[in-house]
Amino acid sequence: MARNPDADSAPAPKAVKTSTIEFDADKAKTFKVVGSRPPRPDGMDKVTGRARFGADMVMPGQLVGLILRSPHPHAVIVSIDTTAAEALSGVKSVITRDDFAENADHHDVLCNIMAREKALYEGHAIAAVAATSKAVARKALKLIKVDYQILPHVTDVDLAMAPDAPLLHADMITSGVTPAPTKPSNIAGRSEFGHGDVEAGFALADVIIERDFKTAATHQGYIEPHACVANVGADGMSELWCCTQGHFHVRQVCASLLGIDVSRLRVTASEIGGGFGGKTTVFIEPVALALSRKAGRPVKIAMSRDEVFKASGPTASSSMNVKIGVTKDGHITAGEGEFRYQGGAFAGAPADFGAMSAFACYALDNVKTVAYDVVTNRPKGAAYRAPGAPMSVYAVESVIAELAGEIGMDPIELRLKNAAREGTKSSYGPKFGSCGLVETLEAARDHPHYSAPLGPNQGRGVASGFWFNFGGETCSTLNINADGTVAIAVGTPDIGGSRAAMCIMAAEELGIPYERVRTIVADTSSLGYNDTTEGSRVTFSSGMAVIKASRKAVTEMCNRAAMIWDIPAEAVTWEDGHAKPSGANAGEFEPMSLAEIAATASKTGGPIAGHHEYNADGAGVSFGTHIVDTEVDPETGRVDILRYTVVQDAGKAIHPDYVEGQFQGGAVQGIGWALNEEYIYGEDGRLQNAGFLDYRMPVASDLPMIDTVIVEVPNPGHPYGVRGVGETGIVPPLAAIANGVSAAAGVRLTELPMSPPRVLKAIDDAKVAAQ
Amino acid sequence: MSGIHVSTKINGDAVEFVCDVEETLLDVLRDKLGMTGSKEGCASGDCGACSVTVDGRLTCSCLMLGAEAEGHDIGTIEGIAKGTQLHPIQQKILDHAALQCGVCTPGFVVAAKALLEKNPDPTETEVRFWLAGNLCRCTGYDKIIRAVMDAAAEMRGQ
Structure with missing residues (x-):
């Protein structure tokens, strides 16, 4: 599950050691490296095929691990007989639920990576083998006998909430309801957000629109399947190589599930072939470790694409109602929504994030949102880029567009009249600090795209979106090398070029060329704990740690220069990569460069380094506004962007x-979600499209160029003004495209994906209704 | 299980290997020959991360058996740069920041090179359709298309 992205409203007590460095407007005027576009440090390895991803590691004596998965969406596991598999030549270990002790801290994770009493979805892991070859491992899986008692299943969120629905967990009592229900259900939790009096607000409205919406479950669709190599020594010292967004998190969960000390497990994050939130948890890693422990040899597990679809962590599907009231002159008087998300077989659908972000773009006196986290017989969801927000914002922004049409107001104008800004009490509680929604709306309104002419069967859609952004536990070390180059270690896997951003920020602080700085992602034994790469936090949090570590190294370099010049340390300043004497009594000395100070470090006190560790606050929210032109083919329902x-x-x-x-x-990714992508389940509860041919992600020929406008409203909580940018971009597209398609088709579309049959049916139904 | 002996040429070098009948060329490249630049994204020919050329023709190595490499000339990502000298497509991908995670990048490089060898002056639409067999989930393709167009222009001497 994603971390709570909003440090201010986090339920946990505030960390003692938090820190920020406030935005420095003067420094921002003199940036030399920040804002430039140098080649990324890992680029050469990635264009030549030299970069090593999860499945590219080989350890001596390595075995192949494979996982046996349930063919049933819901079944009691009566018995598992592994005798024949264990007896097969070449099989070195077989494990089942019996090889993992119960674990109160990570109960759901444990039940998800290896089924206990019940298989809860098609693809749920039942057993695993490690063998000398893939062929032997495959044969061994076939020899494992599992006796299932098949149970009725449910995969739809609304059906799962019905009183007579098949029950997944006999002990699931809905949280957040007072008094607590006496009977179990598939509703894991209810939560509510908002302020004011929505009924009073609706009474003031001239126009009220209420709509029901549905969105399908989608997958992050990273091109690299999950892969890892585990190596457990006879003394329990263990190493794990894996593609993950958070190797420190992997270490903690795996150590706990295996019952070993954290210090006995070293996790190295490989290059990661996409994550988007889907690689923030564990699936195969504890299994590979348990197989390796039993076999006494390294074990590699690499998921197939079929396994990725069926047994990793897609996002929630949703069913929602949204009601908004507005006056004739465009004042939103009230907004209300109910957001029901199914997140697979365990609690944790991001319905709460959906409800919190649904109305975040608006300054409202009266707003109320209710979230339901529902379990179904589907794989347990994981985070997916701004988890929960794209769906709820799709519903709200669709109604906003319709209201603008009803009152005859430009949709950007309606948004500007009601936009959240600095000081606005957000729909989820806290007051917004400095933020840039108004600026994005104004830039969209003034963009040539917004006033370009449209042809027949074409429609333009606009939507805004929001994401909280996150800070979190972070540390970084910066070493000044003897040759004047700089080596930085961060603990946040680089999923989109963040090593380049770290090098830029250090070069800016130190006053040296970008090319002299290199950044690596250190393993879990080489650096202190770092939270996962998630919540759009890396350039913000690791970046600030790098800036602070740089400043500590600068202080030390000034000390060394002072020692050489035999003047007080306070009389030395750092400028353009050089220590310089400053002040009346400093004396006359030639400035010393970073390289000169580094070269003599052995004589002035030894190696020079900077380190910073902290809990990052002040991440700063990010808003965006998207414009899209769509064309609908009235004969087929096909949509072109x-x-x-x-x-x-x-x-x-x-x-x-x-x-x-x-x-x-x-x-x-939002275009795919809006138009094509969906988990399609048959009545048998099995996924019908577990492959890239039938789960249709956008390809190059589906798309135009994607124009971008970077608005820069500095985040006051970062010395350079950085806000996270990774997630907000997937929030507006669902609604923007729905608004464009609805305009082009002449009928409001309320269900995603807007695949050709669905669009065609909406057009045909509208024709029938008009007759 | 008896293996099949295969003699082939990979990136200009004579190579021999023994593979099982069901092993794909991708399995052989990655697991037998240590050439892990070609990636397995789907094993069904839908993502293009395993793209290689067979006698110059763009092929998904996950859809071809290792045994079928006998007597052919295979080109992989590992053979595209000449020492430290990058191919213009590789250089332009770096210049345009046309990669994020980079796992699809080898497949795009191999596919784009095959395109430009057939069609040195493609339109944007032609580039988009040729590369429609290569999935990228990070970039939205924008910068990749620009990089390939730019590389084509440079290779034409413009």
Whole structure:
């Protein structure tokens, strides 16, 4: 599950050691490296095939691990007989639920990575083998006998909430309801957000629109399947290589599930072939470790694409109602919504994030949102880019567009009249600090795209979106090398070019060229704990740690120069990569460069380094506004995306290429979600499209160029003004495209994906209704 | 299980290997020959991360058996740069920041090179359709298309 992205409203007590460095407007005027677009440090390895991803590691004596998965969406596991598999030549270990002790801290994770009493979804892991070859491992899986008692299943969120629905967990009592229900259900939790009096607000409205919406479950769709190599020594000392967004989190969960000390497990994050939230938890890693422990040899597990679809963590499907009232002159008087998300077989659907972010773009006197977290017989969901927000914002922004049409107001104008801004009490509680929604709306309104002419069967859609952004536990070390180069270690896996951003920020602070700085992602034994790469936190949090570590190294370099010059340390300043004497009594000395100070470090006190550890606050929210032109073929219902523009507040773009890349990638994932992508279940509860042919992600020929506008409203909680940019980009597209398609088709679409049959049916139904 | 002896050429070098009948060329490249630049994203020919050329023709190595490499000339990502000298497509992908995670990048490089060898002056639409067999989930394709167009222009001497 994603971390709570909003440090201010986190239920946990505030960490003692938090820190921020406030935005420094003067420094921002003199940036030399920040804002440039140098090549990324890992680029050469990635264009030549040299970069090593999860499945690219080989350890001596390595075995192949495979997992046996349930063919049934819901069944009691009566018995598992592994005798024949264990007897097969070449099989070195077989494990089942009996090889993991019960674990109160990670109960759901344990039940998900290896089924206990019941299989809860098609693809749920039942047993695993490690063998000398894939062929032997495959044969061994076939020899495992599992006796299932098949149970009725449910995969739809509304059906799962019905009183007579098949029950997944006999002990699931809905949280957040007073008094607590006496009977178990599939509703894991209810939560509510808002303020004011919505009924009083609706009484003031001239126009009220209420609509029901549905969205299908989608998958993050990272191109690299989950893969890992585990190696447990006879003394219990263990190493794990895996593709993950958070190797420190992997270490903690795996150590707990295996019952070993954290210090006995070293986790190295490989290059990661996409994550988008889907690689923030564990699936195969504890299994590989348990197989390796039993076999006494390294074990590699690499998921197939079929396994990725069926047994990793897609996002929630949703069923929602939204009601908004507005006066004739465009004042929103009240907004209300109910958001029902199913997140698979265990609690944790991001319905609460959906309810919190649904109305975040608006300054409302009266707002109320209710979230239901529901379990079904589907794989347990994981985070997916701004988890929960795209669906709820799709519903709200669809109604906003319809209201604008009803009162005859430009939809950007309606949004500007009601936009959240600094000081607004947000729909989920806290007051917003400095933020850039108004600026994105104004930039969208003034963009040539917004006033370009449209042809027949074409429609333009606009939507805004929001994400909280997150800080979190972070540390970084910066070493000044003897040759004047700089080595940085961070603990946050780089999923989109963040190593380049770290190098830029250090070069800026130290006053040296970008090319002299290198950043690596250190393993869990080489650096202190770091939270996972999630919540759009890395350039903000690890970046600030790098800035602070740089400043500590600068202080030390000034001390060394002072020692050499035999003057007080206070009389030395750092400027353009050099220590310089300053002040009346400092004396006359030639400035010493970083390289000169580094070269003599052995004589002035030894190696020079900077380190910073903290709990990052002040992440700063990010808003965006998207414009899209769509064309609908009235004969087939097919939708083409003709033109697309992303406008988003980045606070400050450290490396603009990769900020644009986040905007473009988020928008295109949103295009897929809006038009094509969906988990399709048969009546048998089995996934019918577990492959890239039938789960249709956007390809190059589906798309136009994705235009971007980077708005920079500095985040006051970061010295350079940085805001996270990774997630907001996927929030507006669902609604923007729905608004464009609805305009082009002449009928309001309220269910995603807007696949050709669904669009065609909506057009035909509208024709029938008009007759 | 008896293995099949295969003699082939990979990136210009004579290579021999023994593979099982069901092993794909991708399995052989990655697991037998240590050439892990070609990636397995789907094993069904839908993502293009395993793209190689067979006698110059763009092929998904996950859809071809290792045994079928006998007597053919295979080109992989590992053979595209000449020492430290990048191919213009590789250089332009770096210049345009046309990668984020980079796992699809080898497949795009191989596919784009095959395109430009057939069609040195493609339109944007032609590039988009040729590369429609390569999935990228990070970039939205924008910068990749620009990089390939730019590489084509440079290779034409423009």
